[in-house]
Amino acid sequence: MLTYLDNNATTRTDPAVLEAMLPYLSELYGNPSSMHSFGGQVGAVIEEAREQVANLLGAEPTEIIFNSCGSEGNNTAIHAALAAQPEKRHIVTTAVEHPAILAVCKHLEKKGYGVTYLSVDERGELDLLELEAAMTGGTALVTTMVANNETGVIFPVEQIGAIAKAYGATFHVDAVQAVGKVPINLSQSSIDLLTLSGHKLHAPKGIGALYVRKGYRFRPFLLGGHQERGRRAGTHNVPAIVALGKAAELAQTHLAYVKREADLRDRLEHGILATISDTVVNGGGAPRLPNTTNIGFKYIEGEAILFMLNKHGICASSGSACTSGSLDPSHVLTAMGLPYTTLHGSIRFSLSRYTTEAEIGQVLAVMPDIVERLRAMSPFSNDQAGWLQERDLAIVT
Amino acid sequence: MWDYSEKVLELFYNPLNQGSIDDPNQPDVAVVFGEVGSIACGDALRLHLKVQPSTDSILDARFQTFGCTSAIASSSALTEIIKGRTLDQALHITNRDIADFLGGLPEAKMHCSVMGQEALEAAIYKYRGIEVEHHEEDDGTLVCTCYGISEKKIRRAIAENDLSTVEQVTNYVKAGGGCGSCLAGIEDLILDAQQSVETVRAAAELAVEREQGIQPPISLTNLQKITMIQTVLDKEVRPVLVADGGDVSLHDVEGDRVLVKLQGACGSCPSSTETLKYAIEAKLQDLVLPSLVVEAI
Ligand SMILES: Cc1ncc(COP(=O)(O)O)c(C=O)c1O
Ligand code: FES
Numbered sequence: 001m002l003t004y005l006d007n008n009a010t011t012r013t014d015p016a017v018l019e020a021m022l023p024y025l026s027e028l029y030g031n032p033s034s035m036h037s038f039g040g041q042v043g044a045v046i047e048e049a050r051e052q053v054a055n056l057l058g059a060e061p062t063e064i065i066f067n068s069c070g071s072e073g074n075n076t077a078i079h080a081a082l083a084a085q086p087e088k089r090h091i092v093t094t095a096v097e098h099p100a101i102l103a104v105c106k107h108l109e110k111k112g113y114g115v116t117y118l119s120v121d122e123r124g125e126l127d128l129l130e131l132e133a134a135m136t137g138g139t140a141l142v143t144t145m146v147a148n149n150e151t152g153v154i155f156p157v158e159q160i161g162a163i164a165k166a167y168g169a170t171f172h173v174d175a176v177q178a179v180g181k182v183p184i185n186l187s188q189s190s191i192d193l194l195t196l197s198g199h200k201l202h203a204p205k206g207i208g209a210l211y212v213r214k215g216y217r218f219r220p221f222l223l224g225g226h227q228e229r230g231r232r233a234g235t236h237n238v239p240a241i242v243a244l245g246k247a248a249e250l251a252q253t254h255l256a257y258v259k260r261e262a263d264l265r266d267r268l269e270h271g272i273l274a275t276i277s278d279t280v281v282n283g284g285g286a287p288r289l290p291n292t293t294n295i296g297f298k299y300i301e302g303e304a305i306l307f308m309l310n311k312h313g314i315c316a317s318s319g320s321a322c323t324s325g326s327l328d329p330s331h332v333l334t335a336m337g338l339p340y341t342t343l344h345g346s347i348r349f350s351l352s353r354y355t356t357e358a359e360i361g362q363v364l365a366v367m368p369d370i371v372e373r374l375r376a377m378s379p380f381s382n383d384q385a386g387w388l389q390e391r392d393l394a395i396v397t
Numbered sequence: 398m399w400d401y402s403e404k405v406l407e408l409f410y411n412p413l414n415q416g417s418i419d420d421p422n423q424p425d426v427a428v429v430f431g432e433v434g435s436i437a438c439g440d441a442l443r444l445h446l447k448v449q450p451s452t453d454s455i456l457d458a459r460f461q462t463f464g465c466t467s468a469i470a471s472s473s474a475l476t477e478i479i480k481g482r483t484l485d486q487a488l489h490i491t492n493r494d495i496a497d498f499l500g501g502l503p504e505a506k507m508h509c510s511v512m513g514q515e516a517l518e519a520a521i522y523k524y525r526g527i528e529v530e531h532h533e534e535d536d537g538t539l540v541c542t543c544y545g546i547s548e549k550k551i552r553r554a555i556a557e558n559d560l561s562t563v564e565q566v567t568n569y570v571k572a573g574g575g576c577g578s579c580l581a582g583i584e585d586l587i588l589d590a591q592q593s594v595e596t597v598r599a600a601a602e603l604a605v606e607r608e609q610g611i612q613p614p615i616s617l618t619n620l621q622k623i624t625m626i627q628t629v630l631d632k633e634v635r636p637v638l639v640a641d642g643g644d645v646s647l648h649d650v651e652g653d654r655v656l657v658k659l660q661g662a663c664g665s666c667p668s669s670t671e672t673l674k675y676a677i678e679a680k681l682q683d684l685v686l687p688s689l690v691v692e693a694i
Contacts, residue, residue, distance in 0.1 A: 303465035340437045377415050379443040379461035380436055
């Protein structure tokens with residue numbers, strides 16, 4: 001049995017979504033830009049999909065631009081915000097963004113832009129006073145996530161947006177993890193630009209959308225043909241757009257039942273905390289997505305836990321350094337200031353509407369033994385260990 | 398997902414020799430442990446040895462490891478390798494031996510095998526009463542302050558594993574994986590190692606030549622000179638240039654002036670022409686005659 005609890009990494013394509021897109025991979029292969037009705041009929045389904053996505057967000061169809069993924073959306077948004085106010089050369093973002101924001105910001109710093117990376121506290125939350133203090137008249141863009149991919153912690157985007165607007169900055173949100181999991185209504189919002197990605201909400205990989213508020217002076221990132229009203233060149237990925245539309249429609253229905261996911265998540269979380277000592281929920285004190293939990297298992301290492309889980313057919317993920325192949329553990333958990341004892345041993349379980357009670361039961365059944373086995377191998381067992389303290393200091397200096 | 402060998406997974410799921418060793422208080426049995434790494438770094442190993450002083454050999458070995466799949470497998474492999482060996486034999490074990498025992502490790506995980514080798518060394522030094530502090534003082538200066546990696550450790554990894562890029566050094570000993578401010582320093586150590594390898598090679602060749610009674614040429618006829626220049630250009634210089642889309646041809650030799658024609662990618666940019674000219678000149682001076690000068694036409 002496969003127990004898939006890695007839905008923040010990617011989700012299963014909903015069978016209804018697959019069915020909706022299939023004809024456009026076979027007989028209905030026309031190009032919507034063509035001047036014949038064979039292609040033209042495809043154009044109509046793109047507009048239908050646009051409406052479905054707009055409905056999920058409380059937006060208007062003309063405010064939706066289809067693109068290839070969340071990373072493209074984030075790159076495009078930053079580019080657009082800087083192009084909209086070229087005289088402003090300062091960006092405010094947070095230390096816990098996805099690399100598709102952070103890498104762009106780092107790159108822009110090299111090109112002479114100033115970037116402020118807002119810190120988070122141990123619960124993963126921002127300090128709005130720090131945001132206020134960072135804002136200047138020269139701030140072109142404030143970009144933050146709606147919900148964090150690793151911890152599920154939700155940021156107060158409307159409060160952030162109000163501050164951004166007070167300083168005349170563009171406000172972009174990376175809503176890749178939030179769309180379909182928490183309600184979003186852009187009709188009453190300070191958000192100018194919003195990124196979403198299909199594969200996180202049961203559409204296939206390689207399709208996304210960028211919301212651009214009506215009236216926003218948007219400059220395109222990808223130049224070429226006149227697709228998407230000249231705002232994003234490139235022949236439409238018709239099957240994937242249809243899929244995203246269908247997925248958005250299903251997500252809207254599903255929002256009403258998301259409590260079930262939250263209940264399962266809570267059961268998993270409480271079960272682990274109750275049966276395994278020295279465990280903590282990272283970001284547990286903050287408002288969180290209903291589907292995500294990030295649990296720190298002290299004194300053991302995340303990649304080893306994942307390989308043990310994998311043997312039981314359980315899929316999860318870890319921000320440990322060994323998982324990524326880099327030498328540094330998750331920038332998100334590091335920014336939260338987690339102690340080293342948990343930093344390397346944190347596991348993210350992320351659920352979806354397909355998650356069953358049996359899957360949660362399976363994790364609860366095997367987890368204590370896995371942790372016990374790895375702890376039996378570990379030279380560490382308590383925070384007071386002299387060796388631990390000593391080495392920690394050595395590293396800090 | 399990491400592409401671990403069967404052996405790595407086998408030793409991870411069913412590790413051999415995990416745990417610690419209590420001192421049995423028996424005659425001719427000593428117990429010692431050595432440790433490396435820290436929880437901050439993300440991996441740490443405490444290696445326990447049971448030693449027979451009369452034979453100076455390892456009776457038993459156990460490990461306690463905080464770390465990933467390959468760190469645990471490397472630790473277990475190490476204990477299997479060293480059991481029954483004398484301490485002197487054990488000191489000759491390199492990280493490569495551990496990696497080979499495991500049927501290889503992913504490149505980015507090689508540092509796990511280095512950790513094993515270091516813990517072994519730490520344990521043996523401790524047993525022999527060589528102060529670890531003292532040993533580390535000899536280690537030379539720290540090159541990478543982020544990970545606390547000394548010059549000696551980097552040099553050793555380069556030499557034992559024939560490393561030629563900074564990325565490899567980071568994979569093997571972690572140095573350079575943090576802030577990156579030590580990357581240039583690591584590169585210098587690699588260049589240094591490569592040069593010393595070449596020096597050794599050249600010295601060896603010279604020794605062989607001396608033995609065979611071949612004297613390096615003192616004066617050359619013009620024809621000999623041109624032939625040698627052409628050979629060096631063909632064998633040493635052109636292959637590198639052609640690989641980069643450029644080329645060089647010998648136009649003329651007037652006394653010590655070597656006139657060459659630079660072509661293609663390299664010929665097009667003035668600064669690279671300058672660099673190239675000196676590079677070719679250095680090669681020719683080295684291998685043909687020290688008095689040669691190169692001119693691009
Ligand atoms: C918060 C967040 N932003 C952006 C992305 C990138 O999305 P995509 O994989 O579609 O490029 C992800 C996906 O991992 C994400 O979690
Ligand atoms: S000093 Fe080596 S990576 Fe920072």
